[in-house]
Amino acid sequence: MAKAYREGKTWSFRLRVKGQDIYRTGFSTEAAANQAQAEIRQASAQSAQPSGSGPFCTSLGRAFMQYAKERLPSLKGADKDANRINRYLRPLGLPTIQLEKLDAAAGSTIYWKVSFVGKTERVIPNSLKTHRAKLEEQSSASQRQRAALASMNMSDVTSHHIQQC
Structure with missing residues (x-):
C-alpha cells in the first residue's frame, strides 16, 4: 500500500492501480488519505471484468x-x-x-x-x-x-x- 505523505499543510498520496497512476491531495489527515486509497482500491477491484473469456481467448x-x-x-x-x-x-x-x-x-x-x-x-x-x-x-x-x-x-x-x- 502506498504511504500517504505530508505536502504543505495537507496530506497526499500517489497510487498505481492496474497500471494507472493516481495522485490525490488535499486531505486534512493521514487517516483520511489512507481511507481514500482504500476506497479507490476497492472500486478498482469491483470494476468491470473482461466479458466472456477475455480478449485473449475470445475471437x-x-x-x-x-x-x-x-x-x-x-x-x-x-x-x-x-x-x-x-x-x-x-x-x-x-x-x-x-x-x-x-x-x-x-x-x-x-x-x-x-x-x-x-x-x-x-x-x-x-x-x-x-x-x-x-x-x-x-x-x-x-x-x-x-x-x-x-x-x-x-x-x-x-x-x-x-x-x-
Whole structure:
C-alpha cells in the first residue's frame, strides 16, 4: 500500500492501480488519505471484468455473438447490424443471428427477439444467380479478409486489420 505523505499543510498520496497512476491531495489527515486509497482500491477491484473469456481467448466472431445477445434487442436498426455481423459469422460456420420483431408496447425499449440458427443454406432465386455470382466474385477479397478477421482473437485485432475490410 502506498504511504500517504505530508505536502504543505495537507496530506497526499500517489497510487498505481492496474497500471494507472493516481495522485490525490488535499486531505486534512493521514487517516483520511489512507481511507481514500482504500476506497479507490476497492472500486478498482469491483470494476468491470473482461466479458466472456477475455480478449485473449475470445475471437471477434464470438464477441459479435455476445454483442448481438446483449445490445441488438434494444436497437431499432438491429436488422441492419445483424446482416453486417452475419457476414463475419458465416465463414466461421458459427450460428447466424435471426431477429423477430416484437410488438412495441408503450414505453418499451425492447424491439427485437434475438436467436441464433445453425448453418443454413441461403436460397437464391434463379433470376438472381448470375447477378449474385458476379457480386460474390467482386467481393471475394473482402470476404476472405472478414473470415480472417472474425477468427482472430480480440486482443490481436488492430485498426489496420479493420481498414483492410
